[in-house]
Amino acid sequence: MSEHANTPILTGPELSGLSEYHAVTDVFHAAVKRHADRPAFSCMGQTLTFADLDRLSANFAAWLQHETPLKPGDRIAIQLPNVLQFPVAVFGAMRAGLVVVNTNPLYTEREMAHQFKDSGARAIVILANMADKLERVLGKTDIEHVVVTELADLHGLPKRLLINAVVKHVKKLVPAYSLPGAVPFRQALKSGAGKQHQDVQRELDDIAALQYTGGTTGLAKGTMLTHRNLVANMLQARLAIGTGLNEGREVVIAPLPVYHIYTFTVNCLFLMETGNHSILITNPRDLPAFVKELKGLQFTAFIGLNTLFNALCNREDFRALDFSRLHLTISGGMALTRAAAERWKEVTGCDIAEGYGLTETSPIVTFNPMDAPQLGSIGKPVAGTEVKVVDADGNDQPFGEPGELCVRGPQVMKGYWQRDDETAKAIDAGGWFHTGDIAVLQDDGYIRIVDRKKDMILVSGFNVYPNEVEEVVAAHPGVLESAAVGVPDEESGEAIKLFVVARDESLDAETLRAWCKKDLAGYKVPRFIEFRDELPKTNVGKVLRRQLRDEPQKAAD
Known part of the structure; x- marks a missing residue:
């Protein structure tokens, strides 16, 4: 880690490979x-072994090349949760030279139509559970080739038939749909198995994936991630995290969605490249089933984020579970609170190493050194990366001062x-690249995120960062999770409103305010506190502050 001579810039080590x-x-x-x-x-x-993944993705690539007119550079949407079909479809598409458009399976019809039309996708691989939505938006898109898969299509018999039947007929999770010409995923693989595929050589500056941003400020935008971007970030992850891994021997729990850039790069590239074993959790929101799946697994690493760590540690x-082999836990996607990190260490015996990244950076920008993690920081820049902070006018900020x-x-x-x-x-x-996040560069080379630029609350001219308020609140033993937002106020411009999910039902607003006053300046103490059974979250588990902020304000303590 080095500091530029004349400007306050932090630089990661040299990137090789x-x-x-x-x-x-x-x-x-x-791999x-x-x-x-x-x-x-x-x-x-x-x-699936690595050999299975090679064979099946080759079959899918052959089907694409022989049974469709798709050409290198054409876009293919992949709308799947964490199932085995995902890596097969992704690598098959890339071997055929196509650009992958990762699509959230929880999208509404409006969101699907926008993303498919905006990307110009000509093909799609979709889970049968949301094929009815595709039927209703297909005419608004350029999609010509549809591949439909059921949840357990890559399982062996009789388990495949049993799981798919339960999902469809018992749980009623597959609404009726009509997509004439759609090809079942298993049929595509079988057809491709009888044909010879030709791997298409792409170059580092060609687009590998269109990764759509969350669209919290309007319609989602497609981030063009090149092969260079993804390969570089895989190598950066290897240098930052790899020292803590035993190549080919790790069993890694992957509960976050693989279509999200965080898991896409870490599990489908970095962990695959290092020969490690990813356990895909299809529905981590079903916590009892999730924990049941973990029983008996000798897992050695866990990739998650703050809300998930909180939720799991709250369960008996x-x-x-047996955590004796767990030696690596990685957090990303949202700010890690000290309370969550300490609780996880108490329950599992494992420290959490926090990193930071964005869709636009493939995603990893910084990571805590494995041998010297600093709780409360996002670590140091990964190899080949420069970071700085600037004020509202674009002027470089010195160390210790917040800026974008x-x-x-x-x-x-x-x-x-x-x-x-x-x-x-x-x-x-x-x-x-201007991230929209407010950060402080420390003299020791570590970086702290203060907050999202757009989430900053202005109270009587003073900047209040929700992360700071939430960090203090999270340390209260009676709080499970919280979110602080700014609401309009005639006197101060904005006032702080805190939404709380309590672990202790006896917790009240005044007790919580008194707790905050011990560690926060008066203008940072929430004026309004509302207790909720749960907080709205994205599919990845980030709390949707904007949704809370935009709700009609009702009476609160």
Whole structure:
């Protein structure tokens, strides 16, 4: 870690290895050759080895090349939860030279129609559970080729038939749909198995994936992530995290969605490249089933985020699990609170290493050194990465002063798909990507995120960062989780409103305010407190502050 001589910039170590690869598919081929007989992905008790993944993805690539007119560079949407079909479809599509458009299975019809039309996707692989939605929006898109898969399509008999029948007929999770011409996923694989595919060589600057942002400020934008972006970030993850892993021997719990950039890069690239075994959790929201699936697993690593750590540690069945082999826990996606980290360490005996990233940075920007994690920080820049902070006028800020975090490195996106104006706003002439996050660069080389720029609350001219308020509140033993937002106020411009999910039903607003007053300046203490049974969250588990902020305000203590 070094500091530039004249400007307050932190720089990661040198990045090496990028010249080894031309594309993500090169990483894939090296991994399956080196680790052929090892398990790559498991889901609901079924496992694919690296050799299985190679064979099945080749079959899918052959089907795409022989049974469709799709050409290299065409877009294919993949709308799947954490199932074995996901890595098969992704690597099959990339081997055929296609651009992957990762699509959230929880999307509404409006969101699906926008993403498919905006990306120009000509094909889709979709879970049968949401095929009825596709039927209703298909006419608004350019999609010509539909592949439908059921939840357990890559399981063996009789388990495949049993699981699919229960999902469809007992749980009624597959609404009726009509998609004439749609091809079942298993049929596509069978058809491709009889044909020879030709791997398409892509170059580092070609687009590998369109990864859509959450769209919290309007319609979601497609982030153009090149093969260079994804390969670089895989190598950066290897250098930052790899020292804490035993290649080919780790069993890693992957509860976060693989279509999200966090898990997409860490599990489908970094952990695959290092020959490790990812356990895909299809529905982590079903906590009893999730914990049941963990029983008996000798897992060694866990990838999650703050809300999930909180929820699991609050369960007796989770606390009763065997954590004797767990030696690595990674947090990302949202700020990690000290209370959650300390509780996780107390329950599992494992420290949490927090990292930071965004969709636009593939995603990893910083990570806590494995040998010296600093709780409360997002760590240091990963290899080949520069970071600085700037004020509202774009002036560099000194160490210790908050400002907008800016990033420059090989993992920074090519730009927003068909939105040159938005790209110009996000990436300046010097190649710096402006994250929208407020951060402080510390003298010791670590970085702290203060808050999202858009979430900052202005109380009588004073900046209040919700993360700071939530950090203090989270330390109260009676609080499970919380969210602080700004609400309009005639006297102070904005006032702080706190939404709380209590662990202790006897907890009241005054007790909580008194707790806050011990560690927060008066203007940072929430004026309004509302207790809730749960907080709205994204599919990844981030609390939706904007939704809380935009709700009609009702009476609160």
